[in-house]
Amino acid sequence: KKTMAKERSNFIEGCAGTNKIPGKKANAIFDLLEKFAGYGFNKSHSAAYGVISYQTAYLKAHYPVEFMAGLLSNEINNTDKISVFVGECKRMGISILPPDINKSGLKFVPETQDGKMAIRYGLAAIKNVGEAAMAMSIQERERAGGYTSLEDFCGRIGTRIANRKMLESLVKAGAFYFVGRDRAELFACIDESLSCAAAAQRDRTVGQVLLFDEATHAATTKKRVVTPWSDHERLSYEKELLGFYVSGHPLDAYADLLATKNYQPIGSLGNLDDRSQFRIGGAIVQVEKKFTRREGKPFAVVWVEDQTGALEVVVWNDVYITVSEILVPGRVVEVRGTIDTRGDLLRATAQKIKVPSANKPNGASNGIERSTSAESEPAVLLQFSPATTTEELREVRELLASSPGHRRVQLLFDRPNGELLRVEAGSELRVELTRDLEQRLMRWLVTTKSERRTVPLDSAA
Structure with a gap:
């Protein structure tokens, strides 16, 4: 940049003396040359x-699966990059199989x-999980055959390698799906599995062997009654551990609600001209709240995702102050705005954000009849000190x-004077x-009928 800046005066003088080019036009030409110098090459x-x-x-074109496996x-x-390439695989019709402790390689492989x-x-x-630890688990699998359970995995690779954080990630990612036990149940068994593996290691160290053989150490832990994780x-x-959704x-x-709205797929917005208008529907996956430098006004950067891709949306203060309450991860929203295609990544500026509805609160789509009957159900009461x-x-x-669903939610706030303030959470x-x-x-749920009867309705709410 410094070298180019020094040459500007020489260029302007040369343009005027040689080709009679006015100074204003000569400066514009040099600006183009200077811009090219930032990225040009021989x-x-x-x-x-x-x-x-x-x-x-x-x-x-000719080896798409092998090529994309190598790219991944x-x-x-x-x-983040993996998520982008997985999207390209889907566009090409290539399935991405979930991680499996008995089938996966260290890296992505065709199957x-x-x-x-x-x-x-x-x-x-x-x-x-750590690349070295996974390499050792694959080496053990190739030596002695596939793993039969979470406990077998812990026992064979040892507690020096298998730690709680690694096992939590493997279970959450679905890498033990083959054992046929719910992920939440396996997650609850991690400590017990590590304890069994540690006990087996101590026995081997002191030379003790069980009645039949040490394989009995790998017996599956007792089944537990655990509430399964919700789909969310x-x-x-x-999404957190793999970069995309698998199951x-x-x-x-x-899907039905969004289909009736005829939203534009996020994956197609790259074909629009810069500053074009768009209308999308998707789920909020991340919200960053910020403040403008000069005036300190709040605004937000929101990432919205549909089944074709994700989009970064800037919500400036004039829009933000009207929709801040609905900018929550997991919320399904409709966004209208303008697209910015000038950079490497698509960005957008929101003009309007709302929760989509078709006579269905919170975007839920289970029929008007259910919505009507839900009004007769008691509100969910949450009490706060x-x-x-x-x-x-x-x-x-x-x-x-x-x-999201149809039942109303009311918030009960204990006042210092002993009275309660009741607030409707709203249809969203x-x-x-x-x-x-x-x-x-x-922690906050009011469950008994007697508790419900003692809650007054605040006329100011």
């Missing part, structure tokens, strides 16, 4: 890139399933948003009170 470099482009295009393996430590070529997710690409929890774990999609329950913090209320809001936060949600709201 012909030999261009030729090398051309050859590589041809070779990779040939491989992608090359970005094995970048979950035949039901007569079709697919790609098996690599164990080293799962967050928090299971899918959230998959479903959060929007599957809203005077010491309740903003963080606690935010946690409750996210829990409610994770289980109606819920389906599943066993899982009930358990997670237990």
